[in-house]
Amino acid sequence: xxxxxxxxxxxNRGSNSTSNNSEKPExxxxxxxxxxxxxxxxxxVFLARTKSPANRGKSIAIKKFKLSKDxxxxxxxxxxEIMLLREISHENVVKLVNVxxxxxxxxxxxxxxxxxxxxxxxxxxxxxxxxxxxxxxxVKSLLWxxxxxxxxxxxxxxxxxxxxxxxxxxxxxxxxxxxxxxxDFGLARIYQGPLKPLxxxxxxxxxxYRAPELLLGGKHYTSAVDMWAVGCIFAELLTLKPLFQGxxxxxxxxxxxxxxxxxxxxxxxxxxxxxxxxxxxxxxWQSDSQHIQTRKYENIGLHSVVHxxxxxxxxxxxxxxxxxxxxxxxxxxxxxxxxxxxxxPLPGRNALVPSQPGEKVVNYPTRPVDTNTNFEGTTSLQSSxxxxxxxxxxxxxxxxxLAPNRSAPRQMAPINMQRMQPPGMMNxxxxxxSAAASGLNPGSMAMQQRGMxxxxxxxxxxxxxxxxxxxxxxxxxxxxxxx
Amino acid sequence: xxxxxxxxxxAKWIFTPAALVEKYKAANxxxxxxLEQYGTTQMEVDLDGSISYPEPQISAKENADRYSRPKPLNxxxxxxxxVYYENKLxxxxxxxxxxxxxxxxxxxxxxxxxLQWSVMEHQPKHIMLTCVYAACKIEENHVSAxxxxxGISQDHQMILNYEMIVLQSLEFDLIVYAPxxxxxxxxxxxxxxxxxxxxxxxxxxxxxxxxKMEVDKIMLTDAPLLFTPGQLALAALRRSNxxxxxxxxxxxxxxxxxxxxxxxxxxxLFESLDAIDSLVMSYKFPSERDMKHINRKLKSCxxxxxxxxxxxxxxxxxxxxxxxxxxxxxxxx
Numbered sequence: 067x068x069x070x071x072x073x074x075x076x077x078n079r080g081s082n083s084t085s086n087n088s089e090k091p092e093x094x095x096x097x098x099x100x101x102x103x104x105x106x107x108x109x110x111v112f113l114a115r116t117k118s119p120a121n122r123g124k125s126i127a128i129k130k131f132k133l134s135k136d137x138x139x140x141x142x143x144x145x146x147e148i149m150l151l152r153e154i155s156h157e158n159v160v161k162l163v164n165v166x167x168x169x170x171x172x173x174x175x176x177x178x179x180x181x182x183x184x185x186x187x188x189x190x191x192x193x194x195x196x197x198x199x200x201x202x203x204x205v206k207s208l209l210w211x212x213x214x215x216x217x218x219x220x221x222x223x224x225x226x227x228x229x230x231x232x233x234x235x236x237x238x239x240x241x242x243x244x245x246x247x248x249x250d251f252g253l254a255r256i257y258q259g260p261l262k263p264l265x266x267x268x269x270x271x272x273x274x275y276r277a278p279e280l281l282l283g284g285k286h287y288t289s290a291v292d293m294w295a296v297g298c299i300f301a302e303l304l305t306l307k308p309l310f311q312g313x314x315x316x317x318x319x320x321x322x323x324x325x326x327x328x329x330x331x332x333x334x335x336x337x338x339x340x341x342x343x344x345x346x347x348x349x350x351w352q353s354d355s356q357h358i359q360t361r362k363y364e365n366i367g368l369h370s371v372v373h374x375x376x377x378x379x380x381x382x383x384x385x386x387x388x389x390x391x392x393x394x395x396x397x398x399x400x401x402x403x404x405x406x407x408x409x410x411p412l413p414g415r416n417a418l419v420p421s422q423p424g425e426k427v428v429n430y431p432t433r434p435v436d437t438n439t440n441f442e443g444t445t446s447l448q449s450s451x452x453x454x455x456x457x458x459x460x461x462x463x464x465x466x467x468l469a470p471n472r473s474a475p476r477q478m479a480p481i482n483m484q485r486m487q488p489p490g491m492m493n494x495x496x497x498x499x500s501a502a503a504s505g506l507n508p509g510s511m512a513m514q515q516r517g518m519x520x521x522x523x524x525x526x527x528x529x530x531x532x533x534x535x536x537x538x539x540x541x542x543x544x545x546x547x548x549x
Numbered sequence: 550x551x552x553x554x555x556x557x558x559x560a561k562w563i564f565t566p567a568a569l570v571e572k573y574k575a576a577n578x579x580x581x582x583x584l585e586q587y588g589t590t591q592m593e594v595d596l597d598g599s600i601s602y603p604e605p606q607i608s609a610k611e612n613a614d615r616y617s618r619p620k621p622l623n624x625x626x627x628x629x630x631x632v633y634y635e636n637k638l639x640x641x642x643x644x645x646x647x648x649x650x651x652x653x654x655x656x657x658x659x660x661x662x663x664l665q666w667s668v669m670e671h672q673p674k675h676i677m678l679t680c681v682y683a684a685c686k687i688e689e690n691h692v693s694a695x696x697x698x699x700g701i702s703q704d705h706q707m708i709l710n711y712e713m714i715v716l717q718s719l720e721f722d723l724i725v726y727a728p729x730x731x732x733x734x735x736x737x738x739x740x741x742x743x744x745x746x747x748x749x750x751x752x753x754x755x756x757x758x759x760x761k762m763e764v765d766k767i768m769l770t771d772a773p774l775l776f777t778p779g780q781l782a783l784a785a786l787r788r789s790n791x792x793x794x795x796x797x798x799x800x801x802x803x804x805x806x807x808x809x810x811x812x813x814x815x816x817x818l819f820e821s822l823d824a825i826d827s828l829v830m831s832y833k834f835p836s837e838r839d840m841k842h843i844n845r846k847l848k849s850c851x852x853x854x855x856x857x858x859x860x861x862x863x864x865x866x867x868x869x870x871x872x873x874x875x876x877x878x879x880x881x882x
Contacts, residue, residue, distance in 0.1 A: 138693050139712045142686050149687060149723035152557055165721055167713060222552055255689075256724070 093166040093175075094441060097126060101437035108132065108143050108252060109173070113180060113435050125180035126163065130441070133172040143252040144174045150251045151176075154222060158215025160235065160249040168441075175441075181247055182238025183418075183430050185231035185299065191430050193306040200428075203411040203421030205303045208236070210402065210413035211246035212296060217398035219248070220289040227287060228253040229295035230275045231302060236417060238432070244416030255287065273326045274298065274308050278337065279392050281327050282358075283349030290392035293401070297387030304372050304380075309333070324356045334388060335365035342391040379406040553778065557722035562661060564774055572664045573624050580667035580850075581621040588619065589852040590669035619849040626843050627668050629835035634673040635659060635769050636834070641681055641701055647690065649761075653727030655684035656768050658719055664774070665718045669850050671711075678703060679711040687723050728767070731782035732760045739786075742804060743796055752795055759789035763829075770828040776821060783818070784825035 097114035104111035109130040116124045131144035151162040164177040185208065192200050212234055219226060226233075228250060235247040273281070277294035280287070301309040310333065312326030331337070337345055345351055351358060368388065374381040383406045386396035396404075407413055411421045420427055553559055564572070580590045622630065638659055642652040658680040663673075678697065685692045694712075698705025716723070736757045739745075745753060763785035767773070772781055783802070790798050803815050835843070 137709075138695075139682070139686075139709045140716060142691065145686060145716070145723065148721045152722055153555070153724050155555070167717060169713070172713060 101435040102439040127180040129176045131174045147251045156218040181235035183236040185234040207413040207417035215248040244418035290395045331363045336363045337390045576667040580669040591851045630668040655680045657725045726778040728778040728781035760785040784822040
């Protein structure tokens, strides 16, 4: 922390309302802005390169959060993302490199290491351009790393709650090539003892990856909801198509998503109380919304949809992820132990290299960058680049917020991509590994001996020895500790 | 919850007694220096949440000669001021029926904030409210600034103005570990340790309740900046156990230590618990006279020429701070 004086002064001078805009805030001067790479309801995402000699040219993704629109201070989404990322550190989770404050408009800028790819783009590329499946080694490596990061999060009592292909990043060229990074923690929650049921804040995420217990009105998120999403993503990696592509009902703030359930039931069959006893307590099931209890479904069979033999290890793992009863659903730790990952091809750190010599490398498209934009409201831009006004940018954002199926302007896109984005938020997030950040790396700092630090959080230990899991350090996902 | 062992709380916000004293002294010295230079100590916070150092007051010197020179607070007086507002903070949280967790989080924020700043620099009343506001946001019990302000008849804009400064001063380390949960965990463990049967449940309940009250006392001292939540919880439980005589505490501590292969001895642990106890025993709440005296001094430090200061604010905004920025709020450097 150093001297209080240093850590507490503001960093942005020269951008108050009266100052001229030609002077860049200091923090911004450490970057060269390349352009915009994404936008969402929270704000914009930029690509920049560091200027500092040590890391010159290193690509950084900068996510800008607007001030919360209801005039209630700093965006809670931003705060949540920052506070969680400050506490965690794992190879398969994005790492926050820096946080900057722009006082001119009270916005926050989060700097991450840039990841060139994400599963959304990789899948889309295979589906639309390559016209062939993703090779087995890559699928397995991506899945393993995703589970590895998720296991870390879950054992730290964090549920992501918004896993989907566009939030699973993959590093491009460099030391970490082909490494998976779980991104976008704006909806993530710590699930040990929050004060209110977690459903309270009107969650707006894509419904395709939403677990059935939530679709049926379940109020409590457990880490099992993330595993359902992983199952959906696994299937999508195999078939290149979203597994349950429901139409979202948008009428009311929290409508019953019948179509999504319908899509699930068509493939997995109708759930039964026998297999899923707590089903009876779920609100929408209980109230028999749209006659959900009595509809008839033929079970097409998951295996036929994903073209896997029912005897294969891949199918076994997938079906355990898509288990209806969240209490029976496989956990991340159990999944990592699954036979599938012990069979050839074994998963690897670089998911994007060919598994066999001679196999051709797929060249995924790099992220489109819209250079025709600026860090809104903070600066005059890189002199070499044409720039639109800050106002215009914010205008776009407002539009983005309203339009349910918007796609970001992508002038630089190699192909004209339309990212079909179900309402929700966030396309992009950015990982970082470098983290030159001593402050970001709590473990690395010497801590004074205060007697028995080791047993400090005794209750952690106590919680973890909860029966039923046999997995040290892994929280029992189905225990409701939430209230 | 994220693991305490790898938390920012443990890594950055638990100090040795000497380091803590030094931090308080440093903030105090800086404010005094500012007072000498500028004739006032209070930082200004703009609508946009940025802060500026006070105006250099050319007339400060003569003023000082003609009237009474502004007298800075010493570190004891600063401590009184913090103590006073920590109690206020608790009152506010009680008035809103906020859960313990929010109160504890807000208290820890408040304590951490004044490791970075002197009470002469930022009005503790404002900071206290902003800490409560931030704690509500973080603990998912969102209360709008307006609602909070209304509830205690304070201008909520002030809360919003200070929010960024507070977050920044906390270095965005917003997940904090209060001892209440640890107490709960230890009580459960004690039940197991004693193979408690159902008849004994009430006694454990009593033990738990008294311990929570002990934690309440501990939370108002400096102990949360000096010890881990687990240690604070054990100190509270030890005192509670003195009342309820549920178990042989020393033997219990011995058992935890051996179970966890701890590098520490029971004696060392006892030493920490004793230190926590003595912080609680020596806790002093300022008298009305103390507060009057301190407030008078503070007023002189803050000056009363609000109008004059505001006028020049935007221009002045800070050469002084800009050179401090490098290691500023960016958390990672």
